[in-house]
Amino acid sequence: MSDNGFFRAAGISIQFGGIKALENVSLDVKQGEVHAIIGPNGAGKTTLLNCISRQYKADSGQVFFQGKNILKLKPHQVVSRGIARTFQNIELFKNMTVMDNMLLGRHSQRATGIFSDILFYGKARQQESDFRLKVEEVIDFLDLQAYRNRIINDVPYGVQKNVELGRALVMEPRLLLLDEPSSGLNMEETQDLAFWIEDIRDDLGITIILVEHDMRLVMDSCDRVTALDYGGVLAVGEPKEVVKNPDVVKAYLGE
Amino acid sequence: MRFEKRMHYLEDVQLFRYRSDMAWYILLLLLLLAAPAAMGTYWVSLLIQIGIYIIVALGLNLLSGYTGQVSLGHAAFFAVGAYTSAILTGKYSIPFLLALPASGVAGAAAGLVVGLPALRLKGLYLAIATMGFGFIVEEIIVQWESVTNSVNGLMVTRPVIGPISFQSDKSYYYLVLAVVLIMVLAIKNILRTPTGRAFIAIRDSEIAAESMGVSLTVYKTAAFAISAFYAGVAGSLFAHFMFFIGPENFTIMESISFLVMILVGGLGSVHGAVFGAVFITFLPEAISLSRGYLPAVIGEQAGLQSAVYGLVLLLFIRFEPLGLYGRWLKVKFYFENFPFYKKDTFRRVRKFHRTVKQ
Amino acid sequence: MFLQIVSSGIAIGCIYALIALGFVLIYKASEVVNFAQGDLMMIGAFLVYSAVTHFHVPFIPAFLIAVIIMAVLGKGIDRLLLRPLVGEQAFALIMATIGLGILIRSIGGMIWGYDTFSFQAGITDRPVRMGSVALSSVHIWIIAVTLLLIVGLYYFFNRTKTGVSMEAASQNQLAAYLMGIGVKKVFSNIWAISAMVATVAGVLLTPLQFLNYNMGFVGLKAFPAAVLGGFGSIPGAIVGGIIIGVSESIAGVYLPEGFKEIFAWIILIGVLMIRPEGIFGIQERKRV
Incomplete structure (x- = not known):
């Protein structure tokens, strides 16, 4: 290039x-x-x-x-x-957990449709597992293990910043x-x-x-x-x- | 306190978090299966009503509780489902097993009609536009006499599937129960996959959702369609349960009572939908039972029921905005963490800023 | 003929406009949408009716008494219901005022019963000739009182100190608070004013329609009016109300049966598709 x-x-x-x-x-x-x-x-x-x-x-x-x-x-x-981005005044999903926020980062990679999600079988199941694997990698990278299942509203500001960075990284x-x-x-x-x-x-x-x-x-x-x-x-x-x-x-x- | 050890990522999203949970739900299912044998017909009919309302509440909760789009016209989708089923089975003798999903699809189609223009509307304007849609559908039912028989309504029969007839309330109960279980499972699956997360993301921050690659167009419309599908299916079950439907079943008050259901039950939770349906069905019963014990001045008032209804709604918003499910969580938390419960554990986060106008 | 249809449309439009004005005042100040505005109107109208028919008070004092009672009721609603809910989600606030509406309606039914009453509110209906057209005196009354009220409110919000401080608080609560304006008091006064406006609307509506505990449902039609006007502008609410009233009354004559009842909503949905923020509304955008 x-x-x-x-x-x-x-x-x-x-x-x-x-x-x-x-x-x-x-x-x-x-x-x-x-x-x-x-x-x-x-x-x-x-x-x-x-x-x-x-x-x-x-x-x-x-x-x-x-x-x-x-x-x-x-x-x-x-x-x-x-192209992924973060925001000046943190735009996280405030009522979701750190994990769910980062899982949303994988959204653009999803290969299943709404109907296969409703059945949650086969590909949808595998995809969910793969998404979580990728998120765990980023959690390890940014040292967020302790906050995995905490609601965003409950974690400190500095951590929120990291979660937002992590959420962008999950998008690869x-x-x-x-x-x-x-x-x-x-x-x-x-x-x-x-x-x-x-x-x-x-x-x-x-x-x-x-x-x-x-x-x-x-x-x-x-x-x-x-x-x-x-x-x-x-x-x-x-x-x-x-x-x-x-x-x-x-x-x-x-x- | 309970400790968890996870061996696989998917354990995070299994339906039952603990083995004991699964045991409780199996017990509940067994009780529900045995219920008609132990109960009188009247109670069975109440259970059927609860089942139908659960389906509506699940759908509405997905739209309003999870995706954050208020609908003040959900009775319209309910009506579309009810009339579709009544007309398909009555006029065209199409089997119920086809008419039921067709009602859902008709509801979803109506949902798309509302959902597409609703994309650009936010909060209050959406609520008012959906309310308008509700009025329009109600008026169409009254005016389109050749199809809906206007205010005289339509007669509907109980379904027959193959050799099995669901003529009696007790047999119809099992049919409703089966549909409810399927609908609960479907919504649970939606919520644990990217689709459900996209819905919740839209509720929390549209800007962030977009920057995650969530198409607002696709997911808002999908939320409307799925929600209306649920209402349509429930409408079909309602029509065949009531034997008779007319425009008075689908007024703005019906839409409001659907919203009350998810609010009192608990916004944004599947349990909440169930609790809300139980509540809305038993409230009138409880009021009519208590009439006898109240002083005549109050007890004999015709408006007592709606007064209590309004009052209960206000009290819930004021003191328990998380609804019955929120209260249930608090009680459970109290016992699981005894004696470490602090009053502030569940303190609400409120926002005090206003919309920024530019 | 056509002019008569238009004038009756403007008259009913004025009622919508007055109810919409109630929504807008409260919404501007506190971002609460009052779904109970129509029911407040019902209570106001019934208070005047009771004072005149049961207690034989002359119309004008009866009206003033009702307005004062309604102002107190408005303040009470703000204090008991809305103030504790400051900062809750919009959905909870909408449901709260819906619940309030249900409660008020059923209490109204308990007090005044479920029958329909006819009440002329001191206005006798006779045709007034204006050149070649004959207009109803009731319509002229309604339009005149509405105009007077709007001028009064305009003067109040732009010229009096209380009014200007209320306007300031509705534009920027924090700034107003820092300038020493009691925001709580402003909210309370706004509720009082909007309950008073509701009373006027109720009294003006009674010659057109019968008194009934359910008459608050008319108030729902003021929503299209308020939305057309952008839900935040007082002149917008008036124009919106009149547009809805006139087009509804034209639809009632020239369109098939059924259209009159829902024409307001059809206009609303049509307008929102083209301009999602209403005709006079301002597009809101969040900064990131």
């Missing part, structure tokens, strides 16, 4: 009632890299992520993933192309979108997250796009960075270069 054939968003624009949230934003992500999107509050980082996963409908632009334009798909179809995506994965986490949890991000890239071979405020995490774990401000791209490059870029410094610190 050619270098920029993996993921490329070009000319994305969207406005909400006259306010231009994104204007002609482009984003290139190479296969196998961790790509951070940074920028001050209101720069349009989450909006860009929402446009990619189709929660928002971009006014114009194109998003190519593995050579196919995904900007016309519905949110649930984007998932079956191999090729591209993972993380929206502020470290927000609300303490030092230790952020440290774990940094390790996991590396493991996800190196061991699971998943490409990651993450929106992040914690610059240390960005410096340590990300391969490339795109900086946004006022809905436009300020700079793209390696973390070390981007933080030195005068425009980026100005955006963060003012004149």
